[in-house]
Amino acid sequence: MQFKEATKYRTNYCGTLSAEDVGSRVTVSGWVAKRREHGEHLAFVDLRDYTGIIQCVVDGSVDVRSEYVLSVTGTLSKRPEGTVNDKISTGEVELTDCEVEIISNSDTPPVPLDEYSYSEESARLKYRYIDIRNPRMQRNLRLRSAMNASLRQSMIEQGFVEVETPLLWTPTPEGAREFVVPSRRQVGSFYALPQSPQIAKQLLMVGGVDRYFQIARCLRDEDLRADRQFEFTQLDIEASFVDEIDVMGFISKALKKTVSDLLGIEDIDIEKITWLESMRSYGVDKPDLRYDLKIHDISEYFKDTEVNALKAESVQAIVVKGGAEFSRKRLDDLVKRAIELGAKGLLWLKVVPDGESISFDSPISKFLKEKDILGFKESLNLSASDLVLVISGQWRASVEVLGAIRSELGKELYLNSEAKGNNRELKFVWVTEFPLFDGLDDSGNPISAHHPFTMPHSQDLDLLETEPLKVRSSAYDLVCNGWELGSGSIRIHSREIQEKVFKSLGLSIQEAQEKFGFLLDAFKYGAPPHGGFAIGLDRLVALIAGEDSIREVIAFPKTQSGADLMTGAPGEISGLLMRELGIKFSKELHGGQRVKSEKEAFS
């Protein structure tokens, strides 16, 4: 541990004291982790700081309690024979002849801090300042700081320049719901807190910054999850005169350095698959590659089947090794889950031994014809005790439902089982060639999958006007263990292509001008080809720390309903302030519910 200069309160950190320095007089400060009294002649006080714990031996009783803040000066001594504690880093030594100064006392903490206790998250969040003393939070926050330092260093080494962009930006019509800030100087107008510095960084490219990065806070007023908070942090980058390969290279390099610096894992492997491959094999655009459990397209074997449930545009299956032992209830739950996820149903077939061969135990067994059975066997390479899960219907919907089931089964069978070692593995993958558009809106216009400035794939430009939904883009995601870590793209720098894309989106030039005028104007004055990326740092550090929720790597996170249990936020503001801002609150208005149109908003 890196020793800092001594202060009045401290010559050393608790957890760093070792047998090497025995004999010296040291001063440590920290919190009382434990006190053990042995009558009036002897007491032990375990003092804790973020580096660890040191045992202080006090001759006589000492009036301290858990979480009192002490400064202790004592002689670093070897522990007597037979009293070494090998559970702590300082277990060979202790402080003797202690002078104890009580700096602060403490009430009994409402959340216990020892490693054997676990409190409910709501209690931890209400008393976050105590919870942060916990070694787990200390480790996570320090890991995060080290990650930021490592990424920042890597970006600077790669010629990037750190530029700060405004938090008070102008409202942008597309994308996530924005947090807004009322303007006092122009009553009735609002700033918006940025969903990301997307447009700002593109303007920096026009400005000749060449390579920009920022550890940027992004804000989106959308519902919260284990991996989503209102505000989150991204390593945001943008570079000029680059293509996809270059951008992925910058990020890969930074990522490899960070994983090496933080975990000591050198040169991690980052796989690469296209969006289409990912959807086909995993049913999601953020595949978890820690386990196989791939989706198989078995449509061709059931073209002329007589089984009603298999008559469909597509038939997709996953094979669960050893799944034949699932109970009936378990299988019913899977069917229920599939229906909940939007499938019409889910077929299951247990593979059971049948003499030398195998046969199926399934609700549809008696409807299966010889050639159906052959189809399953040939295409899926089955063996006894397997379980086959089948969904039929439209291709996209089928693989998506199966993909969701795959990920739930994968977590249970491969990550939380005895093979839990897998859990700490990091499987990074680039997902490339995302479609440019994702579905149609209510007026029948395509919807941007990424954002409207994403460059279409060079081979698909001709399809823009004819078959827009088939157009691939230059957008790519970075995925790790089933988490979307970030995304990026090459941007359109040609007015001609930009106009074509707007046209496909159903936006007239005038509308586009109204919405993104300042960006389009900027592009009139010499826009370099450029592209960029953003990695979600809350998610990255959670993965590195082995945490399932990003709340564990954020000092003061909010609950799922968007509350801060410690401060009580969101809170009310004074009537005075509201008047200054020209704001009036009306309980009759929709209050939190999604409002889909201007008409609805003012009805």
Next chain:
RNA sequence: GGACCUGUAGUGCAGCCUGGAGUGCACGUCGGCCUGUCAAGCCGAAGGUCGCGGGUUCAAAUCCCGUCAGGUCCGCCA
């Protein structure tokens, strides 16, 4: 907006299905004893709006309805 899980002492839980006095466990807290403990030990004590509101019942922590809070997920997150 929707589905599911959870809410009992400062903390973590059991009790709930099958209603019968706040019945209980562990940690912590407080007091006493204790000169080598280390999740110290031994003895004793205090500590409860069973989230909140309503209903059913002779009787509700327990059953029913509503509501609030926390969590997981769907929708949402260009």
